[in-house]
Amino acid sequence: MNKDITRDGKANGSSQSVITTQDVNLWYGATHALLDITMEIKTNNVTALIGPSGCGKSTLIRVFDRMNDIIDGCRIEGKVYFRGKNIYDPDVDVIEIRKRIGMIFQKPNPFPMSVYDNVAYGPKVHGITARSHLDEIVEKSLRLAALWNEVEDRLDQSAIGLSGGQQQRLCIARALAVEPEVILMDEPTSALDPIATAKIEDLITDLRKQYTVVIVTHNMQQAARISDFTGFMYLGKLIEFGRTVQIFERPGQELTENYITGRFG
Amino acid sequence: MAAEIKNPFQGTGGRRIVERGIERSLLISGTVAVIVVFFIILYLFRDAYPAFRNIGLGKILTGMKWNPAGEPPSYGAYPLIVGTVLVTLGAMAFSIPLGIGSAIFISEISPSRLKTGFKFLTELLSGIPSVVYGFFGLVIMTNWLRIAFDQPTGESWLAGSILLGIMALPTIISVSEDAISSVPTDYKEASLAVGATRWQTIRRVVVPSALSGITAAIILGMGRAIGETMAVMMVTGNAAILPEPIMNVFSPIRTITGTLGIEMGEVAAGSSHYHALFALAVILFIIVLLVNSSALFILMKLSERFRPSGKKSLFQIPKIVAPLLKKVLWGAVALLVVYYAYVRGGTRGGLEAVVLLAFSLALLTFLARKSSPRQGQKIVFSAISGSMAVVMVLLGVILYYIVVKGIPAISWDFLTQPPRDLGRAGGIFPAIMGTLYLIGGAMLIAIPPGVGAGIYLSEYAREGKITRLIRAGIDNLNGTPSIVFGLFGFAFLVLYLDLGISLLAGMITLGFMVLPTIVRTTEEAVKSVPQSMREASLAVGATKWQTIRRVVVPPAAPGVITGVILSVGRAAGETAPIIFTAVVFSQRFLPHSPMEPVMALPYHLFVLTTSVPDSLHNAYGTALVLLIVVLMIYAAATVIRLRYRRTVRR
Ligand SMILES: Nc1ncnc2c1ncn2[C@@H]1O[C@H](COP(=O)(O)OP(=O)(O)OP(=O)(O)O)[C@@H](O)[C@H]1O
Ligand SMILES: [Mg+2]
Numbered sequence: 001m002n003k004d005i006t007r008d009g010k011a012n013g014s015s016q017s018v019i020t021t022q023d024v025n026l027w028y029g030a031t032h033a034l035l036d037i038t039m040e041i042k043t044n045n046v047t048a049l050i051g052p053s054g055c056g057k058s059t060l061i062r063v064f065d066r067m068n069d070i071i072d073g074c075r076i077e078g079k080v081y082f083r084g085k086n087i088y089d090p091d092v093d094v095i096e097i098r099k100r101i102g103m104i105f106q107k108p109n110p111f112p113m114s115v116y117d118n119v120a121y122g123p124k125v126h127g128i129t130a131r132s133h134l135d136e137i138v139e140k141s142l143r144l145a146a147l148w149n150e151v152e153d154r155l156d157q158s159a160i161g162l163s164g165g166q167q168q169r170l171c172i173a174r175a176l177a178v179e180p181e182v183i184l185m186d187e188p189t190s191a192l193d194p195i196a197t198a199k200i201e202d203l204i205t206d207l208r209k210q211y212t213v214v215i216v217t218h219n220m221q222q223a224a225r226i227s228d229f230t231g232f233m234y235l236g237k238l239i240e241f242g243r244t245v246q247i248f249e250r251p252g253q254e255l256t257e258n259y260i261t262g263r264f265g
Numbered sequence: 266m267a268a269e270i271k272n273p274f275q276g277t278g279g280r281r282i283v284e285r286g287i288e289r290s291l292l293i294s295g296t297v298a299v300i301v302v303f304f305i306i307l308y309l310f311r312d313a314y315p316a317f318r319n320i321g322l323g324k325i326l327t328g329m330k331w332n333p334a335g336e337p338p339s340y341g342a343y344p345l346i347v348g349t350v351l352v353t354l355g356a357m358a359f360s361i362p363l364g365i366g367s368a369i370f371i372s373e374i375s376p377s378r379l380k381t382g383f384k385f386l387t388e389l390l391s392g393i394p395s396v397v398y399g400f401f402g403l404v405i406m407t408n409w410l411r412i413a414f415d416q417p418t419g420e421s422w423l424a425g426s427i428l429l430g431i432m433a434l435p436t437i438i439s440v441s442e443d444a445i446s447s448v449p450t451d452y453k454e455a456s457l458a459v460g461a462t463r464w465q466t467i468r469r470v471v472v473p474s475a476l477s478g479i480t481a482a483i484i485l486g487m488g489r490a491i492g493e494t495m496a497v498m499m500v501t502g503n504a505a506i507l508p509e510p511i512m513n514v515f516s517p518i519r520t521i522t523g524t525l526g527i528e529m530g531e532v533a534a535g536s537s538h539y540h541a542l543f544a545l546a547v548i549l550f551i552i553v554l555l556v557n558s559s560a561l562f563i564l565m566k567l568s569e570r571f572r573p574s575g576k577k578s579l580f581q582i583p584k585i586v587a588p589l590l591k592k593v594l595w596g597a598v599a600l601l602v603v604y605y606a607y608v609r610g611g612t613r614g615g616l617e618a619v620v621l622l623a624f625s626l627a628l629l630t631f632l633a634r635k636s637s638p639r640q641g642q643k644i645v646f647s648a649i650s651g652s653m654a655v656v657m658v659l660l661g662v663i664l665y666y667i668v669v670k671g672i673p674a675i676s677w678d679f680l681t682q683p684p685r686d687l688g689r690a691g692g693i694f695p696a697i698m699g700t701l702y703l704i705g706g707a708m709l710i711a712i713p714p715g716v717g718a719g720i721y722l723s724e725y726a727r728e729g730k731i732t733r734l735i736r737a738g739i740d741n742l743n744g745t746p747s748i749v750f751g752l753f754g755f756a757f758l759v760l761y762l763d764l765g766i767s768l769l770a771g772m773i774t775l776g777f778m779v780l781p782t783i784v785r786t787t788e789e790a791v792k793s794v795p796q797s798m799r800e801a802s803l804a805v806g807a808t809k810w811q812t813i814r815r816v817v818v819p820p821a822a823p824g825v826i827t828g829v830i831l832s833v834g835r836a837a838g839e840t841a842p843i844i845f846t847a848v849v850f851s852q853r854f855l856p857h858s859p860m861e862p863v864m865a866l867p868y869h870l871f872v873l874t875t876s877v878p879d880s881l882h883n884a885y886g887t888a889l890v891l892l893i894v895v896l897m898i899y900a901a902a903t904v905i906r907l908r909y910r911r912t913v914r915r
Contacts, residue, residue, distance in 0.1 A: 005576060043411065067454060067457070067458065070453070070454070070457065072377050077407060093639070095460045095461070095462055095638070095639070096460065097460075098457060098459065098460040099459065099460030100456055100460075102459065103454075103457060103458040105451065105454065105455065105458075107451065109449070109451035109452065109454070109455045110455075111452055111456075111470060111474070111476060113473075121459065121461075121469065121470075122459035122460065122461070123454065124458070125456070125460070125461040125462070125465040125638075126460065127638075171286070171455070174455070174459065175458065176438065177459070178459045178460060
């Protein structure tokens with residue numbers, strides 16, 4: 001595959017881009033939910049998507065790993081390149097895409113299995129059966145997700161018994177266990193308290209060294225704190241996209257400025 | 266002045282009284298339901314007791330000969346018990362894989378716009394009354410079996426198992442489908458998001474999460490099979506013998522229910538035979554109780570795992586059980602193959618069928634194992650779609666025969682005239698009306714206490730020993746064979762209360778029969794409303810009853826209505842509970858009072874098929890009319906349910 005294709009995006013970053021979208025339009029039945037989205041996600045950076053409720057942030061982030069496939073009546077046009085390959089091409093295996101692009105959901109959604117089985121789930125479905133190998137992956141992923149110390153001695157207990165923040169980190173560990181290249185997070189901290197939120201934010205900052213992160217957030221400070229790039233969406237359009245410092249300090253659009261400063265109808 | 270200061274947080278007295286009143290009346294309806302349940306159980310034991318005392322439980326259970334007409338009579342139930350077990354096992358052997366396959370197909374694979382269609386067709390299958398199954402089995406299927414396997418007669422264990430399997434299918438399918446569909450999308454998304462295939466997601470996340478529901482589905486299906494009377498009685502040949510050799514599926518066989526159905530009608534009340542039949546009913550009841558309780562036990566263990574504090578993870582049981590089951594299954598298949606190859610080398614048909622089945626199963630497993638996840642998914646999905654196809658073909662064949670052969674019999678006169686010449690000529694008007702009276706009355710009797718009790722159990726009853734006991738009692742009665750209700754109705758209503766064979770006795774019997782179903786489906790539907798919705802309502806200051814009425818009941822209503830529909834359909838098609846309590850064959854007129862006997866469609870069909878030669882033409886007509894009556898009830902109820910759903914959505 002032509003790995004080193006790079007395209008012109010609006011962001012003036014220096015590093016390579018992993019995901020590039022071109023004129024993406026998406027409909028839920030008759031609802032036109034995304035309009036002409038063109039953007040790029042840079043490797044080893046955190047990209048934040050902000051915007052008012054219902055503007056299409058979740059929809060867009062789900063475009064990146066084809067999670068919208070499972071929604072009835074959802075139709076998409078345009079191109080989404082991942083490592084230079086359009087993931088909506090008919091010859092692309094959606095399983096492969098989801099293996100390489102992980103996702104964390106707004107509400108922590110651990111399976112009603114043990115902590116261990118939750119993390120081992122991905123590796124297992126991808127064919128790893130050796131217990132020792134699984135043990136290794138589980139420990140590594142839980143450590144990466146900064147959860148190991150808290151669950152070390154309760155690996156065989158139900159994950160439902162963990163606190164909300166622990167559950168969310170468990171979900172992150174579950175995503176990390178299949179060693180994705182990109183991690184998509186849809187409001188991962190909106191169901192959590194400030195302390196749990198701070199932990200996840202630290203975690204994201206750490207993850208940036210090895211992974212590329214895309215995060216949807218309603219929390220402006222959070223976007224400013226942890227992201228390198230920010231996209232502002234409104235009514236299905238990507239209004240502005242650029243370096244976070246620039247977006248927050250010198251927004252190019254009035255809409256963006258109004259939203260960031262909280263003067264929003 | 267000081268008296269002016271009021272507690273600003275005090276509620277108004279009126280509201281408290283309303284709340285209290287509603288709770289009381291729900292409690293009362295719950296109590297009625299529970300009393301009925303326990304009374305039936307007690308009464309059965311009362312009438313069986315003399316038999317246990319005079320003959321002895323051991324002798325009844327182990328006696329090899331059932332011959333009440335002998336000199337002296339012998340009441341050995343062993344062959345009947347074995348017959349019941351064998352027929353049920355045979356039925357489960359093919360209805361479990363077909364049923365679960367179809368459930369997975371409907372909820373996970375079928376395109377969403379076809380889902381409703383498949384569900385509807387499955388419901389149709391459960392709407393076919395058991396006597397119609399028996400009719401189809403006797404006049405069509407046993408002939409096919411006789412010819413296909415080159416046997417002297419098709420009335421056999423195999424015929425009974427096939428019919429029972431088909432009858433258990435809709436229960437297994439719809440209950441597992443519900444369980445599978447209600448697995449949160451969260452889980453599926455999380456699994457797909459790490460790159461699992463759809464099949465991996467189904468196998469490792471969806472099915473395990475739905476396991477308790479699927480288990481319940483299987484148990485319910487099994488309960489239906491064990492307790493079925495009419496269909497079994499019509500196709501198994503009813504010889505009270507053990508198959509020779511024991512795995513000979515072509516042997517005639519007799520079940521406990523069949524014996525009750527055949528003999529209860531002609532027994533002298535109070536005789537030793539009478540008490541022996543009640544003893545049989547008690548044995549049947551206890552078998553069902555054991556089956557149900559083991560299922561309940563499994564369910565309880567599973568739900569414990571869902572609890573936050575659960576020490577063990579959810580999948581512990583299946584992890585141990587699944588490989589074991591697999592081994593047992595393969596062992597059984599291997600045994601069958603060997604058995605057919607050596608012992609019954611002569612009957613080619615059976616051998617071929619079994620070998621083919623075993624071989625295709627092995628091939629399927631092998632292919633799925635060896636291929637990549639994606640190819641594996643394709644193979645498994647086609648097998649799953651195949652099971653749905655088989656179910657649809659079964660439905661199609663049965664409907665085809667009843668409709669095509671029934672239509673010529675139907676005319677205006679057939680629908681509006683009383684029967685003549687023992688039903689060979691004339692119509693079935695009194696039977697149609699009798700059936701409508703019976704189900705109308707049964708519903709009036711069962712719905713108020715049933716729905717009330719369901720809401721009470723879910724919303725008011727404190728979880729504790731008593732609630733659990735009540736639930737267990739209701740659950741067990743839920744799986745209790747309809748013929749047992751018939752026996753109860755006969756002994757208590759007809760004889761003891763001296764209502765005689767009458768419309769009223771039939772209504773009450775049918776009402777009692779559907780009561781537990783209504784209680785439990787209501788409770789389940791109401792309970793499935795998320796706690797967060799109740800909390801949200803209570804948080805804005807709604808009272809408990811307001812919360813129930815405005816927040817809990819509306820989303821639960823479609824579920825409650827579904828439960829009631831299924832009950833109505835069941836009541837309309839049932840023969841066993843009314844055969845000794847409400848119906849006569851040659852009644853030419855409508856009853857003038859509830860104290861008179863009536864005709865009923867299922868019973869008319871039963872008598873025509875089994876006792877009146879040369880009445881096949883009108884029998885087909887009756888079967889079709891019965892089918893249409895039942896399906897009309899279903900259709901009406903489905904419309905109500907769909908409309909309700911729409912208004913709730915708003
Ligand atoms: N499954 C669906 N079917 C139909 N319309 C949908 C569906 N999911 C989302 N939409 C619509 O698409 C638009 C974008 O929704 P989306 O969930 O992407 O918004 P969002 O920016 O994530 O909002 P929030 O911040 O509230 O999560 C909304 O108008 C929404 O109503
Ligand atoms: Mg969203």
